[in-house]
Amino acid sequence: MTTVNASALSVIDALTAHVALLDAQGEIVAVNEAWKHFSDANGSRLPGYGIGSNYVGMLQRLADAPVGGACSDGDDRQIAASVAVGISSVLDGRATRFQMEYPCHAPWEKRWFLLTVTRYPPGSHIRVVVSHENITPLKVAEQQARDRGLRMVETFSTMVEAIALAIEKRDPYTAGHQRQVAVLAVEIGRRMDLHDDQLFGLHLGATIHDIGKISIPAEILNRPGKLSTPEYAIIRCHPEVGHEILCGIEFPWPIADMVCQHHERMDGTGYPKGLIGTDICLEARIIAVADVFDAIISHRPYRPGRRMTEALEELRNGRGRIYDADVVDAGLSFFSEVGDDWHRIHRRDADDIHPLLHF
Ligand SMILES: [Fe+2]
The missing domain is CATH 3.30.450.20 (PAS domain)
Incomplete structure (x- = not known):
């Protein structure tokens, strides 16, 4: 030997x-x-x-x-x-x-x-x-870090659900609208190849994107007829109010930015800051498209919902100018896939989205 x-x-x-x-x-x-x-x-x-x-x-x-x-x-x-x-x-x-x-x-x-x-x-x-x-101590530490991360995600999710519930108690329309926008935003995000973690954050942000409306008197929010200039100014404050409410929470996703920027427009004509193009975070550009679509087709106390074709026409007209072209394309692709099934997806409860994210 x-x-x-x-x-x-x-x-x-x-x-x-x-x-x-x-x-x-x-x-x-x-x-x-x-x-x-x-x-x-x-x-x-x-x-x-x-x-x-x-x-x-x-x-x-x-x-x-x-x-x-x-x-x-x-x-x-x-x-x-x-x-x-x-x-x-x-x-x-x-x-x-x-x-x-x-x-x-x-x-x-x-x-x-x-x-x-x-x-x-x-x-x-x-x-x-x-x-x-x-390397057992290293693997155990990795597992503990993963467990802590999952618990943190669950905590954030529960926190957002609590905020959404608080909005629902006061304003059922806004709560329902936010849930529908969240479902649609995730469908668009999925077609833009966002990874699961980003989709999860997008879902949370969309679920509370109108949280700032909590500061708007109900009689202004749901009043039929034309709003006065001061009333309209109050409504336009809601993205910044939402940002103020959320900016102190250290989410692992840009939730406060999504909320603050969901009324910004690609050409700078949006509010509150008049941001242009990719200065608007991707999630906010997605929420903007989902928000406009749902707002057009939904019934309000002061007007009936319009047809889906009208909402799609609005997106096509604003593609690349007001709305992000890629986001509009992903949205149009989604609607062409689901066709008449849109109403089934439209009504799907937001809770259904979580298993779909594989998170
Ligand atoms: Fe809004």
């Missing part, structure tokens, strides 16, 4: 990762102390900690073993097969390095390891170094 000099052994003995040195045939020529401790602690019955055995051959036998035999399940067999392929690729020179994370759970704890296979310097009978590093 080949031997390894003392200095190489003392280097690998200093490492906490479980390290094995393999020769050109994949035979284990040396292991470090951490490897031995791990083998002892896990009841490994490999004679001599595997020294003198062919490591790649052992992995291949594990990969080929029937489920319930040497390997506990199909996942273990798959891991053994992947590790064997990775080590072989470095052994025969097709790769200089191979890495993979894999679970290796014990009955008493869940564990994860990082496998690293590297080439040994030329001129030695040793060909590769195989290292298994316990």
Whole structure:
């Protein structure tokens, strides 16, 4: 059997990762102390900690073993097969390095390891170094961070629902309008290839885009007939009032901007700031189109809803000038797909959208 000099052994003995040195045939020529401790602690019955055995051959036998035999399940067999392929690729020179994370759970704890296979310097009978590093604390921390993130998202979602409910208690029309705009905005966003996280934020923002109307007296909000100039000025304040209400909350999405900018127009003719083009955030440009469409087709106490064709005509006329061209195209594509089914989607409760987001 080949031997390894003392200095190489003392280097690998200093490492906490479980390290094995393999020769050109994949035979284990040396292991470090951490490897031995791990083998002892896990009841490994490999004679001599595997020294003198062919490591790649052992992995291949594990990969080929029937489920319930040497390997506990199909996942273990798959891991053994992947590790064997990775080590072989470095052994025969097709790769200089191979890495993979894999679970290796014990009955008493869940564990994860990082496998690293590297080439040994030329001129030695040793060909590769195989290292298994316990990365369980890192994986546990990652999982905890993911759990915290999910809890935070649930909290934001609940907060927005509470705000929407508060609006509904006072002004059922605005609440219903916001829900419909949220559904439509997500359908448009999906056709613009927004990722799930962005769609979720868009849905939240659209659900409360008119929150600022909470400051408008109900008799102005729903009064039939032409509004006076001061009354119209009060209504035009609602995006900024909404922004004031929301800007202190650190959402992971630009919710306050969506609310503040949903009446801005691409050519600068909107309000409150007269922003132009892409100075308006994408979500606000989407909400603007969904908002106009729903406002046109919806019944109000002081006027009946207009036909869907009229709403689509408004979008086509304003495409690229008042409304973002890509957003209008996505909206038109959606309506051409759903056709007469629009009313079914139109009435769908906003809660239905959450599973669709796969979030
Ligand atoms: Fe609005």
